[in-house]
Every structure is written in structure tokens, then in C-alpha cells.
Amino acid sequence: MSTTHLGMPGLPPPAHPAFPPFPEAAHDAVRDERLRGNLRHATTTIRAKRAHAVAELEDWQRLREAGKRIKDHTLRHLDRYLVQLEEAVTAAGGTVHWALDAAEANRIVTDLVKATGEHEVVKVKSMATQEIGLNEALEAEGIRAYETDLAELIVQLGKDRPSHILVPAIHRNRGEIRDIFRTQMAAWGRPAPDDLSDTPAELAEAARLHLREKFLRAKVGVSGANFMVAETGTLVVVESEGNGRMCLTLPDTLISVVGIEKILPTWRDLEVFLQTLPRSSTAERMNPYTSMWTGTTDGDGPRDFHLVLLDNGRTDTLADDVGRQALRCIRCSACLNVCPVYERAGGHAYGSVYPGPIGAILSPQLRGTHSDIDASLPYASSLCGACYDVCPVAIDIPEVLVHLRERVVQGGEVTREGNKVVLKPAKGHGGERAAMRAARWAFSHPAVLRGGQRLASRTRRLHPRTLPGPGRAWTGTRDLPEAPAEPFRDWWQRTHGGEEDDK
């Protein structure tokens, strides 16, 4: 293992150089009235529903604690569980591949698809394959990847990017969706009917017909997974529409790309997450469909099953004793829906497939903080703590944000691609300026701060007397008031008396 000293500019190029830093993207989003309207409607609706679904279970906090402990235990012994999983999947007739980074994962999947002789695959929504840019990699090799989740279809046809983990087209309203279907479906397959209206039922029907011909002829399916059980080798996909079942069941070959942190030690552990995930994400007692498969089954489902285990920055994240808790995430998206910053800035501002609070702590760890967007993400928050309160695996997102801010500003030892490196402070680099603008953006939008729900007792611990780094620069040499004994938003309201309120 080598220790290298790296200044910010010397680091490898960012994963997505095209993304502007958070504050610029957020600025555009806030001016987009339609986007804001869609987001507000969506997040408000789902927030209320989630609270109701969670209140039905009086043991919620105990389930949450169990979920946290299962994940922490798994991460602590991840090597052991990975080996156990590999053995179980192999014994059940599957083939396990290991991919260190996006390029390797893409090459493995591309080779597997080519070996089938097919030129198209059907895909069920998967964050991991978006993270590695699999569709683009397949396209470059002449393989077409069809997204089959309704929202992903909308995004793919609209040549757009997802803006929400669970509802990736949350930024599109029905009129826009109709226009996208009318103009784009024909280029991808069965066209939309000429008289397509904008009622959700008709739009869903158009998608059903468009995708059905693809499902019925599909020979290769590509998926992710919500959980992998080490003890049994079972993979689990949780979904609503049935496109997942189609992709997992009808093709001859199934390729699942899954982050190494998705492991659960035992079958029994599912009893925790199958209760907390649906209620946290779609606010349902249970989502319409959950598929579980273990290797291959004679005569039922794919004959060939390949599992691609993906690192791509996860082991680097694991090496950080504060930041590693982000790997507990089960991608429920509850933290997005309660986040006042997300509600106003929208998912695209985060410049990553992982938007919202979880994106703000995950992307900079998976990709490093060397790009402007990733350096600015830890600042895209008012630290109100609402995300922590709803998180079903109790990830202390504010704690990690503060930790990453210090990292950006003060530098320090981190692990990158398996090696320990020492980051220099961001001072004077683009990253610092981007971070500073993100902090200023959050501070200059009182409505963002006001949206927070956290009580003072928790925020106090997280507000150092001087904001680290860019925050410090922004506050000049003044110290922040002695830990405010009132919620941060109230303190802001009082000291800044509603001025600059951006409605």
C-alpha cells in the first residue's frame, strides 16, 4: 500500500466533468417554476403517506435499530460475507464476477451479452448500472439497453437524467410525459397512439404496450438487486410495476450488477428490511411485487445467471470510519422526500445518480471530492437533520456531511482506489469556491433552513463554533453564536428576520 501526497488538481478527472457545481445547478432549478411545483407536490404527498405507513408499526424504532446493526455487522465482516455469498450463488447454479470499477463492470456485462449473440437487453431500474453508465457502454458496443421501469422509460425517451431515486421522472409532469411519448416512442419501438391523452392511466397503457413487445422477445435481462443473502445466495428485487418480474423471469440470461454492500448475512434478516423498505420508500405496507431467486431453477426463469459484484469506490468508503455508514443505505429515498434543499434544488443539481441527502454523502465518497460538484455536495445542506430522522437504517447524514466538509477544507488522509492518499486542503482551488457557493446558497435560502424539522438538541452537536472552511470564510472571522439552544431554522429566522426570503 502506498501513501501518496496529492494536491487537488493532480487527482484523476472527475466522473462527470460536465456537471456544474451544486449551487449553479440549484440556482437554475429554483428558477424553474414547473420543476419546483412538481417537486413540491411529489415530496409533500409522499412525506405524509410515509409518516402514516410508519406509524402503523409501533416497533418502528426497534426495526430501525436492527436494520442498522445488521448492516454494520455485515460491513464489519464484509470479506467473509462476500466469500460466503459467492459460494452460495455458485452452488445454486449462478456465476459470480467481481468488478473493481465501472469500466471493469461494463466490460464484464458487455462480454456476457456478446457471448449470447444478442444485440438488445431489457433492464429493470438499477442504481448500480446507472452509476457505472452501463447503457452508454453497451450502446458503444452496438447493444441497445431498454429501460423498462415507467419512470426510467420517460427519462430514457426524453434523453434526460433521473432526478429521484424512486421516481426518477419526478421532474416531469403529465403533459411533458405525453409529449415525450408522442414524439419519441416510435424511434424505440411501438409508437404511442396518435390520440394519446395526458391521463396517467392512458400514459401507463401506452408504456405497457410499448414495452410488452420487448419483454416477450427479450433474451437477456439486466438488473440490480435490493438485497443479497449470503447464507442462501438469494437475490431480492423489490418493485411495483411488474417490469422487474418480466426482466427477471422471461429472458434466457440474467445479469445482475450489485454493489458489494447490498449483502445481508441471513435469510431471516429480510424480515427487517421487507418491513422497513416499502414503508420508507413508496409508503406502502408492501410494494406490489418482490422477486427472490437463488441461482437458477430448472425450467423456471433464466437458464444462465450472472452476478457482477461491484466495488467502484465502495471499499474506499468502507475505509472511512465516519463515512462508511453511508454504505448502510437501502436506497429508499425517504431522505430526499423530507429534505428542504432537495425540494427546492431538485435532483439534477446533485450531479449524480444519487441525489438528495444520501447523494451528498455518497457521491463525494464514491468519486472523491476532486471535482467541483463533489467538493460542493457536502455543503448542499442546512444540517437540519430531517434525513436522519426518517432514515430506516439510521444513517447520521449530518454527521457525515460535517466530516466531509472538514475533509474538503482541511484535507487529510483518505483511501482512493485502495490506496491511502493525503488530500491537501481545498483552499484556493475551484473546489473551495464551489463549496463556498453551495454553503452560501443554502444559507441565503431561509425557506430551505425553515423546512428543517430537527430539534435543537441534535443540531447543537453538529454546529461547531466556527463553520469549517468555506463556511468560515463566508462568516468572516466572526464565530457563530454559542451553540444555539433553539432549532437552527428558528435561530436563522430570528437573527435574519425573514429578509431575503425567497418565498
Added chain:
Amino acid sequence: MSGRDRILGRVRRALAGAPEDDTPYEQAVPRDYDRRHGERSTAETVDLLAENLVDYRAVVHRCDLAGLPALIAHLLGERDSTGVLVPPGLDASWLSATAVAQVADRADATPHELDRVDSVVTGCAVAIAETGTIVLDGSADQGRRRITLVPDHHICVVRVPDQVVSSVPEALERLVPARPLTWISGPSATSDIELDRVEGVHGPRTLEVVLVSGA
């Protein structure tokens, strides 16, 4: 070095500084959450199942074993089904009252062929009252996963009270992980368009659950 060795090596290095932990797994996780929520009689548990199924837009019917063939015949007739897929191990008496053409699931049947069949009738492995869920495990009375996926109309027979459990933890105890499992809670649905729930996207758009007693 293989990708496998490199990833495992990185994991081990990442954990090198972590505090020793040799707590056995059984003790590492508190299991003080509830095995089920609330106390109910058997009849109440079945009622809750029915209630939650309806809440997620499944159509629920109840009958005794003697009435089952007539009910199934009625449900197929109501839809004007012209064909019904039959899993290999389905109790033949269940379909004894219907004249609708019975289609056996052949191993080489293509998805397109299945797509031309209107309905499917199956049993189930277990049903969960608290969540309104039925679970299929590919047993002979349920058949391969595809036959309950492609047809647009699924009639699922649940033997009550034997096949009904209260909760998710109780259901997992009864299931065999090695079998391909499909958990179904209502017909397929999407909320992707402005979060308006629309029933019926790719899976069967109509789910009818028959709670049959005395079986």
C-alpha cells in the same frame, strides 16, 4: 491478481483499523422487534388479510371448498376469458365447473403463446395478513413464474386459515429460500406519473384472491 482478490484485499485493508469484533452474529443484532403486530384470533387474521388485499385493489372472494369450482367458473365467465392457464399440480376439481379452455403450461411455450391466454388460476404458498400479500413459490399448484405474470387476469386461491400468517417474519419462516419466490401485494401499479397511482402496468392488471375455507 484477479478482481476478486483485489476487492477482498481492499475490503480487508479498509477494515484493518476497525475495532476487533468477534460477537457471534446471533448476538450482534437485537431482535426485540415484534414477531407480529397486535393480537388477533385466527378469524380476525383472515379478515385483516382480506381488508389489506382490498386496500391494495385486489378483488377478494370467500367460499368453502364445495363452492370453489362454481366461483372460479363464475369469475372466468365474468371476464369472458377464452382460455385459462393451469399449473401442472392444480387440483383438477377446482376447474370442474368451467367450460373455458384449459391450457397446460408446456415447458417450451413461448412468452408470446402465454400472452394469448386470458387468465390463470393458481394456489399459493403463504399469505400475509398485515401486508395483504400472497407469496408464490413455484410449487406444482402454482407453476412457473411466467404463467402468473403474462396473463392479464390472475385468480389465486388461498386456503384459510392454514396458509395465512400474520406478519412478514412469520412468512419468511415458512418459505424455502431456494425456490423462486414471488411476493404479490395487489395488482401491478405505478405512481411514476405525478405520484398518481395507476393499477396495472406489466403484471396482471386484475388480481382476484379467493379465500377458501375447509380445504
